[in-house]
Amino acid sequence: MKVVAFNGSPRKGGNTEQCLDVIGEELKNEGIELEIVQVGSEAIRGCIACYNCLETGSGYCILKDQVNEWIDKMTAADGIILASPVYYGGIAGTMKCFLDRAFLAAGSKLHHKVGASITTLRRSGGLETFQQLNAYLNTMEMVLATSDYWGAVHGLDKGECKLDTEGMEVMAKLGRNIAWILKVIENSKGKIEMPETKPRTMTNFIR
Ligand SMILES: Cc1cc2nc3c(=O)[nH]c(=O)nc-3n(C[C@H](O)[C@H](O)[C@H](O)COP(=O)(O)O)c2cc1C
Secondary structure, three states, rough: EEEEEOOOOOOOHHHHHHHHHHHHHHHOOOOOOEEEEEEEOOOOOOOOOHHHHHOOOOOOOOOOOOOHHHHHHHHHHHHHEEEEEEOOOEOOHHHHHHHHHHHHHHHHOOOOOOEEEEEEEOOOOOOHHHHHHHHHHHOOEEEEEOOOOOOOOOOOOOOOOHOOOHHHHHHHHHHHHHHHHHHHHHHOOOOOOOOOOOOOOOOOOOO
C-alpha cells in the first residue's frame, strides 16, 4: 500500500517535511510506502474558475503544470496526507492553489481513500490551518485518520519541530493510525462493499 503526502512548504528539509518523515517511519514499520511531493517550491497558479473540469467531468485541470500529475498520484494512492506550514494564519499560498484546483477537478476519484492533515507553525494559526486542510478531505467521502491531538507542530527554523515533543508524538500516533485504517480497509476488500457514490444536488442557495 502507498500513501502520498503533499508538502506545501517551499523549504526542503523544513519542519513540515520532518513531521512527514516521522509519519513515514511509522508507515514503513507497517510495510506502507510514503511518497512526499514538495508542492511549495513549484510554480502553481490558482484556479481560474473556468469550470471546465466540472462541465466535462474530465477529472483533470485545464491548466498545464504539475497539478494533473499530482491528481494521478492521489488517484493511485491508498492514502493522502495534506501538509502545510501556517502562513498568515492559513494554508501556504502555493499549496492552496494546488488544493483548490486538484480537489475541484479530481471529483469522485478520491472517494473512500484514507486522508489526514498536518500543519507546522511558529506560534498561531495551527488549528485554523489544520481545519482548512481537513475541509478538502471532507468533500471527498474520505476516511479521516486522526491522532490524539490536532495535527499542528511548533517550530520556526528548520528542525525546531523536533523540540516539540508532544507534536512529534502526535505525528507518530497519526502515522500508526493511518496504517491501521489502511489495513482495516484492505482486509475488508471482497467482504464489505464500498458505499455507492451518488451525484450531489447542487442548490446554490437560490430560491
Ligand atoms: C510568509 C510566512 C508566513 C508565516 N506565518 C505564520 C503564522 O501566521 N503563524 C505562525 O505561527 N507561523 C508563521 N510562519 C512560520 C512558519 O509557519 C514556520 O516556520 C513553519 O515551521 C515553516 O515550516 P517549514 O519549515 O516546513 O517551511 C510563517 C512563515 C512565513 C515564511
